[in-house]
Amino acid sequence: MSTTESTTSHYTTTTHQIEGEIRLVDGYSSDEGRVEIFHEGQWGTVCDDSWDDSDARVVCRQLGYSGNVGVARSRATYGQGSGPIYLDDVGCSGKESRLTDCSNGGWGNQNCDHSEDAGVYCGDKIEGKIRLVDGYSSDEGRVEISFHEGQWGTVCDDGWDDSDARVVCRQLGYSGNVGVARSRATYGQGSGPIYLDDVGCSGNESRLTDCSNGGWNNHYCGHAEDAGVDCSI
Template identity: 50%
Template sequence: MSLLVNGSDSCCGRVEIRYNGQWGTVCDDNWDMNDAAVVCRQLQCGSAISAPHSAAFGQGSGSIWLDDIKCSGSEGTLTQCSHKGLGKNDCNHGEDAGVVCSGAQNISLVNGLDACSGRVEIFYGTWGAVCGQSWDIDDAAVVCRQLGCGRAVIADGQSLFGVRGNVWLSEVNCKGNESSITQCSQRNGNNCPQSNEAGVICSDYSIRLVNGNNDCSGRVEILYNGQWGTVCDDDWDMKDAAVVCRQMGCGTAVSAQTSAHFGQGSGPIWLDDVRCSGSESSLTQCSHPTIGTNNCGHSEDAGVVCLQGICNFFPVVLLYLYEIFS
């Protein structure tokens, strides 16, 4: 169990964890934004804004439970991250670690097909909408990021997802790189036509290729709800690989690898039984069971090799052959 102490609210402060019935602190050796991200997620406090060192929120007391923490950022709790072992440290309370998070999740998408599409609603005591006037893709990008829903695909300002009637925010103007919509320029108030309530459609995950020769070959991994996971190779074929290569901007598919060809991943297996026609623009558009539903192990992690990856590698091969035979 974790909490934040001595901050302005429950989403910032000195990091403390409870172990064997006793509260203690965390040493700031190697403390960084990946570690802070895990704390903010665990406490449902949004995204990490900073990872203060040197007892920025005052010195704690009692045990220093964790030291030399090294998180990837996707773990569910701090104890799942690499560390010396509970209670093992070479620190003092002048090195107590802290966290500042963007705040408790106070935003949701309503009336969409899933949790990553719909009318944007903000909670200020009660739920209210966001005015769609001046609403654009930069604003939508912040909402999608805040909800862990990948990138913004559509920014709707014409009440595509229905009308709530009461509007909490208007004239929202985000740069697109903010971690929360509350960090954007905005105006409170209900002066907004009901036909102009804001909505978004997000791609519910980002995608990457891992452990290949380059960015266009490797194990397929997707980011969903802030956590990277893999894809099972059940029914994995060239049509599925074609969609991944297109989505990655890596040209056409050369091979669809199975049986953890690029090594076994870790964390959730987000997709299983993926069946693409090959013409989809992202894996989310292909047929598959509910995300997270699978009967697989990481020995079945799927991979791809795209043509762009081979093209990037080909000049190196030619140079090598030239040096041998010249």
């Protein structure tokens, strides 16, 4: 256990950090952020190699969240940390009480840099919802997806094709194999964040977030590349 003291003119406060304690840093809300873990008197990060929702659920449980909440974030979604990278190759079943109960490569054994810092989202699972905006009819429009606290953002059209469009339409409740991809901001340019890029669906997924992608907020796009779909075809 490490003890730190801070003194003011009126009183002294003492805080205690426990070995293996977890905190979330630099999130958009208190329910999310970069995962940092306390070890030998110092906070450090966790590498995202093999990082998945089972690991995220354990982090959220350790932080006191009830239920089965926890969504994994990778590729330094919440910015790059500094200092040591303590854990790598974390492999939780999802039922553990603490992150240190999960298999891992051992303290300090890693081959990562801070661009691979792992994060989690412990809020309710409203992220990943889809809507179509500014279409010529209700069956088409610019694809927007919700992320943290329900904030909407767009999807970049790099690699965007009809397989991706079919998944969007399926998620929106359309039956059959409908869905035609639109690119280059066919339905006008959005505003705010661009959340996904390099989406690669097989066409059989139920939700767009089930498809491979570059990770939340990882893109090299402008809104002139906002993706759209037409679900009437």
